[in-house]
Amino acid sequence: MAKRVIEGFTQRRLPAGSAWLTSTVAHWTYGSAAGAAYGILAGSLPRPSPVYGVPFGAAVFAGAYVTLPIAGLYKPIWRYDAKIVAWDLGAHLAYGTGTAITFRLLGRLGIGAVRRIPGRGPRAAVRVSS
Numbered sequence: 001m002a003k004r005v006i007e008g009f010t011q012r013r014l015p016a017g018s019a020w021l022t023s024t025v026a027h028w029t030y031g032s033a034a035g036a037a038y039g040i041l042a043g044s045l046p047r048p049s050p051v052y053g054v055p056f057g058a059a060v061f062a063g064a065y066v067t068l069p070i071a072g073l074y075k076p077i078w079r080y081d082a083k084i085v086a087w088d089l090g091a092h093l094a095y096g097t098g099t100a101i102t103f104r105l106l107g108r109l110g111i112g113a114v115r116r117i118p119g120r121g122p123r124a125a126v127r128v129s130s
Helices: 002-010 016-043 050-070 082-108
Strands: 114-116 125-127
Touching: 016 050, 016 082, 050 082
Parallel strands: none
Antiparallel strands: 114 125
16 A cells, blocks of 8 residues: 555655555554644643543544545445454554553653643643753
8 A cells, every 4th residue: 555655656666575664664654643643632632531542543543444545545444344344443442542541641751842830720831842
C-alpha cells in the first residue's frame, strides 16, 4: 500500500523487497501524526481522560477504512473477512487507549509543552522551555 503511494509521488518503481519497510514506516508515521493530533486535542480539554482513547482509536480505524479505499489502497470494509476487521478494530482501540494512557502519564509527570499551574484552573498554564 505505502509502496504504491511512494511510487506515485516519486514516479519511480521501488524494489520488490521494499514493501514491508515502506508500509511499516508509513504506518508509524501516520500513527505518530495521529497521536500528536490526539495530544493537541486532549491537551485542550479541561480534564483529559484515558477513556478518550477508545473513541480516538475507533476514529483512526474508521478514517483508514474510509480514506484508504478512496485512494485505491484498501478494499471497501465489507470485502474483508469479519475476523480480520474485528482484529484490526481491536488493534486500533488498543492503540488509542495506549496513546491516551501515555498522554495522561506524561501529563502527570509534568512532561510536555505546557504545564498546568496548580490551583489556577484548567486554562492557567505556563510554557515549559526545553
